[in-house]
Amino acid sequence: MSSTLAEAVSDSVVITKRNLIKVKRVPDLIVFATLSPIMFVVLFRYIFGGAINLPPGISYAEFLLPGIFAQTVVFGSTVTGASIAEDLQKGLIDRFRSLPMSRSAVLIGRTVADLGLNVISITVMALTGYAVGWRINSSIAEAIGGFLVLLVFAFAISWLMALVGLLVRTPEVVNNASFIVIFPLTFASNAFVPLESFPAPLRAFAEWNPVSTVVQAARELFGNVPAGAPVPDVWSLQNPALYTVLWTVVILVVFVPLAVRAYLRTASR
């Protein structure tokens, strides 16, 4: 059993390496993965920054950055679906499935590589954020916790997207389909504006939307919530880190087995 695990790890490393080589060879990928977050940081900071009412004691840059982080890593994880669909189209999944390799390594290697991409883009965003006035006002351990919440949640979304990619099979369609889901999820949240301004039904959705709690958890862990700010009276936002971790675990428990099962049954046509 332990040798099976060792083989799964070694196969996953081989596949992760393969996926990261592509990032190295196609610089456009990394340019666009970092340009759009930079653009978002700068646009929101300077265009909406003056128009959005915040509780006193916090700058919009500090409020905004955790939201931008969450939006970008969630969008970043949709890459997983398109890449899997592309591998399927090009017959690479057939090849992998005909090899005596671990049955989950292709998906593990894919999601781990995309996690790596997210690490790169979150680093770029943090630096850009610093330049426009975002600061971490907490301990190093809390700050690391903040980045971890963001990345682990995005990793779980990657597995969901892997399943979408295996079922939808066309990279372009995966992109459009995930856009339809991810866009409302990230905008109907507290990522860019405080929830107080939302109409009631949308507000209820946003309060329980895991993207909101990812953002809330990150804000708390980075120290971007002003002392004495009103505490939202919903459980999800009062325990954002716990609520996010629960979502992450549920998504992984459901979608890892579903994605692996779909992988074992799929074949290019």
Next chain:
Amino acid sequence: MGGPSVRGMTDAVVVEGLVKRFGENTALGGVDLTVSEGTVLGLLGPNGAGKTTVVRILSTLLQPDAGRAEVAGLDVATQADQVRATIGLTGQYAAVDEYLTGHENLEMVGRLYRLGKREARSRAGQLLERFDLADAANRPAKTYSGGMRRRLDIAASLIARPRVLFLDEPTTGLDPRSRLGMWEFIADLVSDGTTILLTTQYLEEADRLADRMVVIDRGKVIARGTADELKAQVGGERLELTVGTVEQLAVVTDALRPLSHGELHADRQTRRLSVPVTGGTDTLAEALRRLTGTSAQVLDIGLRRPDLDDVFLTLTGRSAEDADTATDAEPSATVSAGAQS
């Protein structure tokens, strides 16, 4: 290798009563075939005949609905893991990662076959050399030509020295020159003693590479045997010509009847005459001499070897509908004559 062997011929691939349905559509309706160890079987049929489905089942990508398949004595349904360690698969599309270099592609596949790092690397080097890709070894596969990608794909499937190799239409889509090159590489593998199941739409390809052939149509085997046996059924080469008017068909039929080794076939619609002949280009020259003396206007004349379409016409009475029309009717020698008279 050498020395006396008491062991008889064993079958590296055994397929019995294989059935596969996709919804309403029956892709395989009970296929039986065997491939003896160290030989090449050509699985011949038009698009949609079920060739790829057979390969997918044998390479564990698909589960059959009924029947049994064994590769190297291992059941593909219950011993899939061991089967995968024994086989090499080259699919219809070159499954190479275009962002990796040729060497990286082979090393990756080698590692996934559980070769050690060092062995994967040295095997990759050997195979790149052997498949004439050494100069391009460190270039991303994106920059490779179609023929080079196919070669890289086959090299990848050979990296762990598989006992049984599946080649699914290895030359489809290649230009004639790359196809000839690919045939040489495959013929080379055969001399190494690898057991190969090769699917193809080209009779000529199967003739050149395979020891035995199985012809399938709509998921059923319709013929099997050696190339010579199949050709004996289908008939040998034919002289084909097209004339200017329907009336001239009778003229040329009379002129060429003495050369015929069987029944002549005239098609009024296409104004084409087909004459079974022997003797190759000598017969063609003789035919041209005889036609010069007639009033017929010959638009086109050529010698044709039987292809998959002829096999189908003979065996099923209909043509291989979906077969690639651009390539399946290449005359082996064509002379344009009398078009301007």
